[in-house]
Amino acid sequence: MSTTQMDGYRYFFPAGWALGVWGVLLWILFPWNLVSYPGLHHPEIMTGGFFLCFVCGFLMTAAPKFTSSFGPTKTDQALSFALIGALFLSLLPQKKIYFFIVVTAIFIFLTTYLFRRFVNRKSNPPDAFLLVGFGMATGLIGSLILTFSEVFKLPVELYNLGRIFFLQTYVLCLVLGVGSRLVPALLGWTPMPTDGKKIKSRVPLFATLGVLFVVSFILEVLHFFTISQVVRALLEIFIVVYFWKIHKLPQRRAFQSWWLWGAAWSLVLGQIGTVFLPDYRVHLLHVILVSGLGLLTFMIATRVSLSHGRHNMEWEKNSKGLFLGALLMSLAGFTRLSAGFAPHIYQSHLLYAAYTWILGLLVWGYFFLPKIVRVKPE
Numbered sequence: 001m002s003t004t005q006m007d008g009y010r011y012f013f014p015a016g017w018a019l020g021v022w023g024v025l026l027w028i029l030f031p032w033n034l035v036s037y038p039g040l041h042h043p044e045i046m047t048g049g050f051f052l053c054f055v056c057g058f059l060m061t062a063a064p065k066f067t068s069s070f071g072p073t074k075t076d077q078a079l080s081f082a083l084i085g086a087l088f089l090s091l092l093p094q095k096k097i098y099f100f101i102v103v104t105a106i107f108i109f110l111t112t113y114l115f116r117r118f119v120n121r122k123s124n125p126p127d128a129f130l131l132v133g134f135g136m137a138t139g140l141i142g143s144l145i146l147t148f149s150e151v152f153k154l155p156v157e158l159y160n161l162g163r164i165f166f167l168q169t170y171v172l173c174l175v176l177g178v179g180s181r182l183v184p185a186l187l188g189w190t191p192m193p194t195d196g197k198k199i200k201s202r203v204p205l206f207a208t209l210g211v212l213f214v215v216s217f218i219l220e221v222l223h224f225f226t227i228s229q230v231v232r233a234l235l236e237i238f239i240v241v242y243f244w245k246i247h248k249l250p251q252r253r254a255f256q257s258w259w260l261w262g263a264a265w266s267l268v269l270g271q272i273g274t275v276f277l278p279d280y281r282v283h284l285l286h287v288i289l290v291s292g293l294g295l296l297t298f299m300i301a302t303r304v305s306l307s308h309g310r311h312n313m314e315w316e317k318n319s320k321g322l323f324l325g326a327l328l329m330s331l332a333g334f335t336r337l338s339a340g341f342a343p344h345i346y347q348s349h350l351l352y353a354a355y356t357w358i359l360g361l362l363v364w365g366y367f368f369l370p371k372i373v374r375v376k377p378e
Contacts, residue, residue, distance in 0.1 A: 006072070007061040008056060009061045010375070011080060013053070013054060013304075013372050016054040017369065019046075019088075020049075020050035020294075021362070023042055023049060041091075043167050044096065044167075048143070051297065058178065058300065059114060059132070061304060063113070063117045063125070067124070068123040087099075087106070100143055100150060103143045107139050107140040128178070131173045131177025131180070131213075132174055132177040132178065134214060135174035142163070142170060146159075146163065169213070171289075175297070179296065180243040183244045184244055186300075188257065213232065215231070219231070229271070230275055236267065249261070254316045255319060256303065256326075262330060267291075270288035270292055270333075280341070283340030286336040290329070290332050301368075302315070302364075309371050310376040310377075310378065321367035322367065326364070328363065329361070332357035332360060336350070
C-alpha cells in the first residue's frame, strides 16, 4: 500500500490554528461592521473547524502508531487537502448548510480512516481510546442533524441534541479519551504509550464512562439540567483524578506539563462551576472550552509536533514562547468568564478575551508552526 512520509498533523494542525484565529477574530471585526453577528458562526467554526482539524491531525498521526498499522496513503492525503480546502470555502456563503456538509464529510473520512487502521491492526489501541469512538459517533450524529436542520424543520429536542453533540459532546469525549492515555504520561506519572507495557483491560470501565457522558448530554436536552451537570462533573472528576492524577503536582517539570496540569484543572473546575452557578453556564463553558480543552489541545499538539518532527524536546521544558502562548490562552477563557460577572463591561471584556486568545495563538504559532511544517531528517 503506497504511503507518504507526511503525517496528518502537518497539514491539519496549521488549518486548525488558522480557524482558531479566524473564529475569534470575528468578534474583533464585528464592532467595525466588517462581519455579521459572530454569535451565529463563532461556535460552529471553533468546534467544526479549530477543534476538528486538530482532532484529525492527532488521530491520523496516532492511530497508525497505536495500532501498528499503516500511515496516510496518497489518497488519504489528497482527500485531506481537498476537505481542508472545502472547509475554508464553506465559510464564505452565509448559509451554514455548506459548512455542515463539509464537516460531516470530514467525520465520515476520519471514521473510515480509523476503521481501516483498526481492522488491519497488529496491536490494540489504548482502552481509553474507546471514548474516542463515542466522540466520533456523537460528532457525526450531531453534524448530520445540523445538516438536515438547514433543509427540514426538525423537532426542537432533536435539533438541540444535534447542537449539543456537535458543540460539546464529541470534543469532550475525544479529549478525555486521548488525555487518559497521554496526560498522565506527559505529567510524568506513567510511561509513554510506546513502552509496550501490558496493563489490565479497562474496556468495560471506559464503555460505561462513555455511555454516561452521552446520557448526561441527553438529560440536559431533556431539561434535567442539574442532574446532567452533576453527572458530568462527577465523571470528569473521576477521570482527571484517577487517570490523570491532577490532584498531584506534575512529576515532570516542564512548562508544557504545568500548563497541561492547569488546563485539566480549568476543565474540571469549569464543569463544577456549572453545578453551583447555573445562571453563568454560558460563561463557564468558555473556561471549559478555552482554558481547558483549547489549552489542552495546544499542549498535546506541542508534543506531537516536536516528537514526530524530530525536533529538540527541550522546547517543552523551557520555551518562553510556549509559556507565554499558553498563559494568554488560559487567560482568554477566564477573561471571557469575567464578562459574565460584570455586565457593565461585558462587551469590552469580550474583546479583551478575543485579543488575548488570538495573541496566544500567534505566539504559539510563531514558535511551533515552522516545526510542524518542517521535519528534521533522521
